[in-house]
Amino acid sequence: MRKRFLTPLLFVLAALMFQGTAHAAEAVATDTGTTSWMLTSTALVLLMVPGLAMFYGGLVRTKNVIGTMMHSFAAMVIIGVLWPLVGYSLSFGTGILGGLAGWDSKYFMLQGIDDSIMASHIPEYVFAMFQGKFAIITPALIAGAFAERVNFKGYALFIALWSIFVYSPICHWVWAGDGFLFNLGAKGAIDFAGGTVVHISSGITGLVAALYLGKRRGYPKNVMHPNNLVMTLTGAGLLWVGWFGFNAGSAIASNLDTARALTVTQVAAAAGAFTWMMIEIFHHGKATSLGVASGILAGLVAITPAAGVVQPSGALALGAIASCFCYTGILIKGKLGYDDSLDAFGVHGIGGIVGAIFLTFFIRSSWMAEAAQKAGGSWTVIDQLGVQATAVGVTIAYAAIVSLVLLFIVEKTIGLRIKENDEMSGLDHSMHGEQGYGLINLN
Amino acid sequence: MKLITAIIQPDRLDHVREALIQADITRITVSRVTGHGRQEDIEFYRGQKIAPNLLPKIRLDIAVNDEFVDITVDTIINSATHNSGQIGDGKIFITPLEECIRIRTRERGGKAI
Numbered sequence: 251m252r253k254r255f256l257t258p259l260l261f262v263l264a265a266l267m268f269q270g271t272a273h274a275a276e277a278v279a280t281d282t283g284t285t286s287w288m289l290t291s292t293a294l295v296l297l298m299v300p301g302l303a304m305f306y307g308g309l310v311r312t313k314n315v316i317g318t319m320m321h322s323f324a325a326m327v328i329i330g331v332l333w334p335l336v337g338y339s340l341s342f343g344t345g346i347l348g349g350l351a352g353w354d355s356k357y358f359m360l361q362g363i364d365d366s367i368m369a370s371h372i373p374e375y376v377f378a379m380f381q382g383k384f385a386i387i388t389p390a391l392i393a394g395a396f397a398e399r400v401n402f403k404g405y406a407l408f409i410a411l412w413s414i415f416v417y418s419p420i421c422h423w424v425w426a427g428d429g430f431l432f433n434l435g436a437k438g439a440i441d442f443a444g445g446t447v448v449h450i451s452s453g454i455t456g457l458v459a460a461l462y463l464g465k466r467r468g469y470p471k472n473v474m475h476p477n478n479l480v481m482t483l484t485g486a487g488l489l490w491v492g493w494f495g496f497n498a499g500s501a502i503a504s505n506l507d508t509a510r511a512l513t514v515t516q517v518a519a520a521a522g523a524f525t526w527m528m529i530e531i532f533h534h535g536k537a538t539s540l541g542v543a544s545g546i547l548a549g550l551v552a553i554t555p556a557a558g559v560v561q562p563s564g565a566l567a568l569g570a571i572a573s574c575f576c577y578t579g580i581l582i583k584g585k586l587g588y589d590d591s592l593d594a595f596g597v598h599g600i601g602g603i604v605g606a607i608f609l610t611f612f613i614r615s616s617w618m619a620e621a622a623q624k625a626g627g628s629w630t631v632i633d634q635l636g637v638q639a640t641a642v643g644v645t646i647a648y649a650a651i652v653s654l655v656l657l658f659i660v661e662k663t664i665g666l667r668i669k670e671n672d673e674m675s676g677l678d679h680s681m682h683g684e685q686g687y688g689l690i691n692l693n
Numbered sequence: 694m695k696l697i698t699a700i701i702q703p704d705r706l707d708h709v710r711e712a713l714i715q716a717d718i719t720r721i722t723v724s725r726v727t728g729h730g731r732q733e734d735i736e737f738y739r740g741q742k743i744a745p746n747l748l749p750k751i752r753l754d755i756a757v758n759d760e761f762v763d764i765t766v767d768t769i770i771n772s773a774t775h776n777s778g779q780i781g782d783g784k785i786f787i788t789p790l791e792e793c794i795r796i797r798t799r800e801r802g803g804k805a806i
Contacts, residue, residue, distance in 0.1 A: 313703070313704075676704065
């Protein structure tokens, strides 16, 4: 039975592979400097995933630490397999289905890019792997919204489906050369490193999932303290470091644009953390470590779409504005009572929306001049605001609707919300048969 | 006064704590301990089955006045069991408690519990 199913599948694979090799790549010289930086950036972005595992892992209760860190690692594993198979093609292939997603058979299993050097003078393998890291971290971010209460198998299926049906299409619209948001307005919707693609899409999905799956048992009556803030801070530090690859690598260059992106990333992270710290000191009298970590992330999320177009003054402003909005958002969450457990929406959703919208007011004048030239005369802040709002609105609507459908399918088939008894025992025991801190005990 | 010491499986801690609070037994000390009875637990590390000789357990210490011993013990038994019939659900020890002192008020005896 199994063999009968496998044989045609192998034929299809072979056919697709053969088709792929038919495309020959033309010779462009590799720039070693650019390639070196892009290789470094690729590694830095992957470093953010264990960073996220530590950040989230420290925030949950002891009995869920392994289960929560596994959500990030599962994304490395599952999307790590899916991306070279179909993800890259769905995101960066030529538009199909009226531009809904991309597809190019030469990208299937990365067959056709073995000799390919891109116009940016880097091997296409580097670009494909660099983009693959973004595809990995995005679904891992969602896990913060439904931490401590999902079935591992359901989660694994959900992120695989989500990557195919939500991430790849949005990525195609925003970053592929023929994507409709890439070509919206005079110079396209501004999303330098993933404000819409990564942060808004994952944040909104997190909110939808938190609402659909319901609260954790006992929330908000029982206070659920972080099990290890030392690990959370270490994770936040790794995220900050990795973000230089995330943003400065997104220039796909090693030049002035890279330097600009790196500088504003540093400035916005610090401004975000500083603002959050000050708010806490005035609001509560004490600056908490979790507040500083949250401020770092809020600043980094907000600068992500803007890193290519704002100057340091704009980065200071965006970091500060993002922290104010995210802090308020989390206060409102407490009032509304929904359980976005680790504030995936509160930081990534709100921070991403704030960054993508407010960046409009801080765009450097040379960019606006170029846009005006392309538009054939004038291009105002209000014009660009309309483009940004469209990109944000489209991302929110698409991510929310498709995610809800996917959540429904997974919940009704193999189940996503964990059983009550398993939730009480903790994910580590019920999902993985392990425990996080066993080695602290004599053994 | 009695001191009730219970050794239970870590995955039943929340069940036991919730049940005790429902039964109005609200004062408790919890520690992570290791040990073993007759049980032989098997965990997975990197896909390999290994049988550690010392196993993680949770120890509960609850000091109660005599009339609360039965409800406390029954609650722990009912909530700590896996109802699987397999060994390893844990043990309860009850020892006489000579004195109990509340540090803040220096009260002694049953009213300090």
